[in-house]
Amino acid sequence: xxxxxxxxxxxxxxxxxxxxxxxxxxxxxxxxxxxxxxxxxxxxxxxxxxxxxxxxxxxxxxxxxxxxxxxxxxxxxxxxxxxxxxxxxxxxxxxxxxxxxxxxxxxxxxxxxx
Amino acid sequence: xxxxxxxxxxxxxxxxxxxxxxxxxxxxxxxxxxxxxxxxxxxxxxxxxxxxxxxxxxxxxxxxxxxxxxxxxxxxxxxxxxxxxxxxxxxxxxxxxxxxxxxxxxxxxxxxxxx
Numbered sequence: 590x591x592x593x594x595x596x597x598x599x600x601x602x603x604x605x606x607x608x609x610x611x612x613x614x615x616x617x618x619x620x621x622x623x624x625x626x627x628x629x630x631x632x633x634x635x636x637x638x639x640x641x642x643x644x645x646x647x648x649x650x651x652x653x654x655x656x657x658x659x660x661x662x663x664x665x666x667x668x669x670x671x672x673x674x675x676x677x678x679x680x681x682x683x684x685x686x687x688x689x690x691x692x693x694x695x696x697x698x699x700x701x702x703x
Numbered sequence: 704x705x706x707x708x709x710x711x712x713x714x715x716x717x718x719x720x721x722x723x724x725x726x727x728x729x730x731x732x733x734x735x736x737x738x739x740x741x742x743x744x745x746x747x748x749x750x751x752x753x754x755x756x757x758x759x760x761x762x763x764x765x766x767x768x769x770x771x772x773x774x775x776x777x778x779x780x781x782x783x784x785x786x787x788x789x790x791x792x793x794x795x796x797x798x799x800x801x802x803x804x805x806x807x808x809x810x811x812x813x814x815x816x817x818x
Binding site: 623625630631632633634635638679683692693694695696 | 709743744745746748791793805806807808809810811812814
């Protein structure tokens with residue numbers, strides 16, 4: 590069965606510090622992996638995606654993620670966090686039309702301290 | 704935005720009423736989706752449609768209904784059978800459906816509150 594786990598419900602980092610958000614997936618084939626960000630009361634915005642090829646993926650807003658097949662992970666990173674990065678982050682595994690299977694993680698809330 | 708418009712942003716429903724949330728996309732994409740989000744939780748798939756005049760149940764379809772009469776429109780009706788409808792509803796689109804790595808793009812969401 591297809592599933593995604595985000596082990597950290599809430600993370601707090603200081604502005605300017607580095608960030609890593611964890612994502613583990615379970616999928617029988619080569620996964621399609623995504624990271625989305627959601628500000629309060631808004632929709633989800635795509636940060637980056639991995640389909641194949643280079644395992645280090647660059648996204649918008651200075652984010653990157655690395656696909657590690659051996660660890661079934663797709664962790665999101667940013668070298669220096671800005672206060673505007675405070676939001677909720679969701680990892681997802683596609684395809685999205687496998688009804689009955691969990692395709693989004695439960696999210697990680699990021700708080701940024703001044 | 705993500706090429707997809709949801710309305711209204713806020714909606715209040717009385718007990719026993721049906722309400723309909725609108726979702727329109729202008730990118731000629733084949734697939735559209737409805738998700739429900741509860742506070743502190745991830746997204747759960749309600750319904751999805753890969754082509755016009757066809758749609759499939761997701762994880763939590765009970766108490767909801769949809770239609771796909773036009774490619775650009777995928778309205779969601781929350782019926783009185785849905786016992787706990789208060790939530791944030793997200794519509795999404797992708798170029799096509801099926802078992803491929805299509806990226807989905809979300810609208811801005813609609814808040815539904817039962818009063």
